[in-house]
Amino acid sequence: MQVIKTKINKNTQQYKDNHAGMMKLVEKLQKHLTDSRFEGKDKHIDRARQRGKLLARERIELLLDPDSPFLELLPLAGMNRKGGFGTGGTNVSGIGIVSGKLCMINSNVGTRKGGSVDYHTAFKAARINEITLENRLPSINLVESGGANLPDQAKIFNYGGASFRDITQRSELGIPTISVVFGNATAGGAYIPGMSDYAIFQKEKAKVFLAGPPLVKMATNEEVDDESLGGAEMHSRVSGVSDYLAEDEYDGIRLAREIMETISVASPHLLPEGTIEEPLYDTEEILGVVSHDVKIPFDARELIMRVVDGSRFSEFKPEYGKSMVTGWTNIHGYPVGIIANNGVIFSEDANKGTQFIQLCNKNDIPLIFMQNTTGYMVGKKYEEGGIIKNGAKLINAVSNSKVPAITLMIGASYGAGNYGMNGRSYNPRFLFTYPNHKIGVMGAEQLAGVMEIVQRASAKSLGQEFDEKKMAAAKMMLMAEAESKSSAWYSSSELWDDGVIDPRETRNCLGFALAVLYSQPIKGSDSFGVFRM
Known part of the structure; x- marks a missing residue:
């Protein structure tokens, strides 16, 4: 292939203006990405530390092969939504390498709203499931979630069930899912490990049930504690929902990596050979x-x-x-x-x-x-x-x-x-x-211009006087809205x-x-x- 030569002169004003303008945008991006890495208020993080818990991103880091890349996906989901759980929602998702194999990884941010699922987190999960299926990636769920955010339930209930369907359809195609449960997995969330090919529950920490003790009391008048109702040891020794009983978080992550070693995946269609040339330009x-x-x-x-x-x-x-x-x-x-x-x-x-x-x-x-x-x-x-x-x-x-x-x-x-x-x-x-x-x-200017042409023609056809001031104000509003939403x-x-x-x-x-x-x-x-x- 032919080497293509640059025609760019880095000393031109256009190059300098572009570089300065793009740097401002990149700095804005870094700020938004920093916001997406927020894992909860200090008091929630301190409480997690006191309970010996790792944070969502720490779990991912331990799961990945040392010094291997991680392609985070949809980190800015929900950034502009009022009333939502903030930039990125309550799930960190991306593709990484575990035991030498490409995997989709999903880690609930349990220290942010208890890992509950709001509107954009639910649709982020749906897109992640699409990518997982299209690329036939085994997936690993690092679970600690309070389930659906109840104020959002009317918007996400009918769509949320698709995530359970997706797990089982991937399983039917031979694309496995591993779930490691570090804390709560309640109600619909219990089906995530329940439908996974492999389920690992952390001893004394995992709590997996369709209804917690208060709801069981209301529904059946039965009094039961959460450990005997849905604890890791019960599910490992009695119900069989759990396949592995992990001593702690590190052991749970070790088990997930061990399972990935045994999972059979298709050989890559192509692996690059020889020396990879870097671009000639910085x-x-x-x-x-x-x-x-x-x-x-x-x-x-x-x-x-x-x-x-x-x-x-x-x-x-x-x-x-x-x-x-x-x-x-x-x-x-x-x-x-x-x-x-x-x-x-x-x-x-x-x-x-x-x-x-x-x-x-x-x-x-x-x-x-x-x-x-x-x-x-x-x-x-x-x-x-x-x-x-x-x-x-x-x-x-x-x-x-x-x-x-x-x-x-x-x-x-x-x-x-x-x-x-x-x-x-x-x-x-x-x-x-x-x-x-x-x-x-x-573009915003074209949109406003088209609106003005149409309204001028309409006023003329109706024999009405055209209001210039009103149009100027309407154009400014339309352009501002179009600019922000584009x-x-x-x-x-x-x-x-x-x-x-x-x-x-x-x-x-x-x-x-x-x-x-x-x-x-x-x-x-x-x-x-x-x-x-």
Whole structure:
């Protein structure tokens, strides 16, 4: 593959402005991620320490293989929700390596609202289950939860039961779940270990029952203590709900690692061999390359060359459809096809992207979509040129592509461009976002401008005087709301992505995600819908 050369001059004002602007956004990201790592008030943490308990993230650290990576997912879920449990909810989730095997890990934050499940935590768990199934990952649950947050029960009850279904369906497919119970697992939460393939209960600490002593007293008038009702020793020796009785937390984690050693997983589809070339350019430069303001264009090739192995990129159709960049490369030794935007999508770009997706499917190569587009080009000339049918071809190809895909939001994602570039509704295996990202039907200014044009036309048709002051105020309000709800922070809070990442971590993030994709067989498709010619 050819090495691609940079055209960036780091001494230009644009580069310096981009770097400064992106640094501010990255600092904001770090603040939000710090908030997501909050594990409860000091008094709750102190109480846990007095009881000899580890915190949720400490349990994950002990579970993982030493010095191995951990890809945390959806850390900003629920960030903007009033009345919720805060950034990230009450569950820490991500993919790591345990006993040499890729695993999905879920750890309840028992020191934050007792590990109870609020609205966004429930939907975060649902997305984690999707990722687990799609990538056929064994999962390990580190359980300490008070169950559903009762004020949210009307919103999550009907959906919450799907998590139990998901565990059993994965089990039927030979994708095991291990649950280690360190504390309460009450009511519906009792079914998490109950439906797992392997259940480990901590002695004197695990309390697993469908109804606690007070509810049992109310329902049956039976008086019983929580240990005899649902303690670890009872479940290990009498009910059989527990498979292993752990002496303490460390022993429970040891047992989980031991079980993972015995679990059979498919051999990876591909393991990179030989020396992996680093990019020729410093990843720090990404902050100066990628525009902090999505209104300012930049060349996606400048990002690609700072992410891929040896800055080598075999570009496909470089002279045709120049607003879309397509080509083949490797990231951490894994072959991949990249589709990236350089702005608006014209008919030529859509046709080029469609053909490229077909080629990747023919050759069983995964795809990475790098989104930075204002959408499909509009206007009389472009409608006559078939922008609808050509745009539809790209959406058709994305919809029916069978090779796994990762989507990275590196700038704007407006209109149907989001669909043609494999947005959330097209089920990419992973979707990550840069902190400069904007998403919506259109930009805030365009949205306000369209509203003004429509209302002016309406007033004229009705013979009414147009209220300029009222319109100015309405435009400001609409733009402010559209701007806030199109941000990366809102997007991640609403689980439209799997995490906002520091652009400098792009290579590592994509490399880890590709390792997950390549852990299973990759097979493309010869079958697509009817392409309107």
